[in-house]
Amino acid sequence: MAVSTRATEARTGLQKATLATGIVFLLLGILGFIPGITANFDSLGLAGPGSKAELFGIFRVSVLHNAVHLASGIAALVMAGTHRQGRNFLIYGGVAYLFLWLYGLLMGDDLPANFLPENNADNWLHLALGLAMIALAVLLSPKTVPATKTFPASPAMDRPVLDADEHDQT
Structure with missing residues (x-):
């Protein structure tokens, strides 16, 4: 019987945030393929501005867009x-979503070079996602302290510290 020697450590807040982000992306990727939740589902295209399907009737999606959400998750x-x-993941993913925000602003909704069917709602969502992901990475990372020179402890440091009352009794 194989026994794992891997130490089981508690997940950090950052790991939990990454896990939650992954679940949300997976959920969005799956929901993008469900008629009813995705309006105009019959116009769901492979990629590009020709896809007029909208997740929750707000965010334009395509098969490629949904696949990207699934892969991100x-x-x-x-x-x-x-x-x-x-x-x-949170930092580089956040940077990628900020890039998608800029791409969407510069590319426009209906240009043929727009490989993702983005609309104005998508653009602002990408901005919010990018900023939120980077903020989570920064806020949930432990603070680092610059290295300081340490000296070996002296024998006096190993003795217990006595209260004033205890010191008087000796």
């Missing part, structure tokens, strides 16, 4: 395994 779940990877 899977990546977040995998990277939530360690604090460092979770932090990397």
